[in-house]
Amino acid sequence: MLTRRIIPCLDVRDGRVVKGVRFAGLRDAGDPVARATAYAEQGADELVILDVSATAEDRDACARTVSLVRKAIAVPITVGGGVRTIEHALRLLEAGADKVALNTAAVERPDLLRELADLVGTQCVVLALDAARQGGAFWEVVTRSGRSRTGLDALEWAAQAQTLGTGEILLTSWDRDGTREGYDLPLLRAMSARVGIPIIASGGADSPAHMIEALESGADAVLAASIFHDNDTTVADVKRELAAAGLEIRP
């Protein structure tokens, strides 16, 4: 039986881990290799590295960070943030990413997902989808770190992405990101009813209880940043609580 995955996320800028609230107000949260190594030792099942840098020079720095983290840890690494071309995706895979997450560029040109999947396989292609709740059962896809509203229905976009060759969906609630108010559970329920590929829940975790709720609402994996970076809890502690709640985990 597949276990539920706990995935710490490193937002990286200029070779440092940073963290913000609703994608803004970034503060320093340490060295990426040290963080990644600690999380892997605690039992992290995967790691996500999101490049939140603003310039082309920083993007090269991110590939270097990926390469350093790759050498240090032996669990899968997904890298995303600002990936706009196949060439850029391949450069990240070359640097040591196992999967690449596409966001804004895929919304603007959905065939990018298919082209990447044809080249490297669906297991390497992750759709990073940022969804903003618009009332009722409608979530709108937002891009450019939340600055652009697209009018797209998040559920429809995810279903289309699945057809194009996406292997997994990294589903971030824009409303909850960094707020520690818990994951958007209705979004997770609606999404897991709509697509058959694994869903990584992101945005809003403050406690193992939030993670259990998300996993019981259709998420296959849960992603968190703040609670691990602030040393409020460890991956090992979270896994103990998940196991106690009867969820299958990798010990």
Added chain:
Amino acid sequence: MRASIVRTGVANTASVRAAFERFGVTTNVTTDPGAVRDAELAVLPGVGSFGAGMRSLRESGMDAAITDRVRSGLPTLAICLGLQLLARESDESPGVRGLGVIDAAVTRFPDGVRTPQFGWNRVQPSAPGPVDTGHAYFANSYRMTTAPSGWDAAITDHGGPFVSAMWHGRVLACQFHPELSGQWGQRILERWALAEEVSSC
């Protein structure tokens, strides 16, 4: 000691290389069948489809080099699609002949289980060997359901039992990614590369 990693298409080899280099085995990535034939350790990774993988091996002449190594029992490690390429055929690419060094067919996971299988699943060996009981990282839609005769195997359940690893002498084939399976996977690579005796205690 050096491991030669077969380049198949645009497969990402950074994770495999990093895993070997962590315990002092150097690596090179090659498309030269002669180099693979003579390599101390050879690794057949593989991401992508069965059909594309076979095409790449045939075009480079690598198919014969791998087949010879496996038949002669030379230290050879096949990972994920690499394992499947050893078989006769696969549901993924009907009509494409595999290396056929193992008399088995590769089939798709049944309907009703998450496909692809993405994530960590439990591995249970049915004989002592390089693979212990533990959790491994998988990313696959196809698998082999019975081990070929003469091979020992480890079994995992995903919509029914399937072969998650099999070994015969110094040839080891893993459906999971040992290089992404944490400390547990790292130990498998070390045992295979360094030919450690299996402890009987």
